[in-house]
Amino acid sequence: MGNKVKLLAVASIGGHWIQLLRIINPNNAEVSVTYLSTHPKCEGMVEGQKFYTISDFSRWNFYKLIPAFFRALKIIQKERPNIVISTGAAPGLVVLLAAKFLGKKTIWVDSIANVQHLSLSGNIASKFVNQTFTQWESLKTAKILYAGNVLEQ
């Protein structure tokens, strides 16, 4: 085994964030993690670990994605992760875009709430990220992989 893999783990406050924390095991000796979320209070759930915030937005106030994109570029340049991973929602998508732009490996894990088809953000992500995951085996395809889900994890 070589050096630790540096991960930047990104999610909006709420269900996306809770899913992200279940996927990332903080006791994994081979991974070092920096977290990024949309609310400063999320830091309390990852105490003692590196944490950044980015402003929240949705399809209703999409203009905010421009400053968020530039902030994401800055954070990625500073932290130099090997991989950027997001469970959503729209802000995660923008961070993955910034990561792609900087030549980082990118991963989208679609929310377990999407039982019948990938989310809109997941569909967009799947067009440019290195790997997209679904949390439902029934949605697995040649391109969209399944690695388990946050319930059984």
Add this chain to the structure above:
Amino acid sequence: MIFVTIGTQISFDRFIEAIDEVATLIDEPIIAQVFKGSYQTKNVKTVDFLNPDEFNKLMEEARLIVGHAGMGTILSALKYEKPIIIFPRMASLGEHRNDHQMVTAMRMNELGYVHVAYDRKQLKALILNKDLQPLKKLNSNPSNNMIDFIINSVIKR
């Protein structure tokens, strides 16, 4: 104490109104986390935004969780091993962009993790059932398998 939560994105008056009505039939205190609704509760104490620490504290203290079918709500209740009743939002009533909460509710119920109420009557009956137990538990020892598989899909170690 019963902790009621609707998440932090959109109001859910139909649900909060139903909770307010059931509250007159029970003695147990109810705390409801609401968001930008227009309905004013008469019998239930409400709070607006809760930061994650406050949210988790209420989850821990509650006997029963009643919420919308958001995965944050469901996963938190399961983490604290509380019985949870979910009441899915319906897109046709303008409660969400689409009906994914209905599908989530059905699937999570099939898998044995949650109690589901699809209407007011079912909600009332479930809340009045004093012996509602937690259902299936989350795996409490997360392994590295999922994250290792995910990382290995893009990087060779």
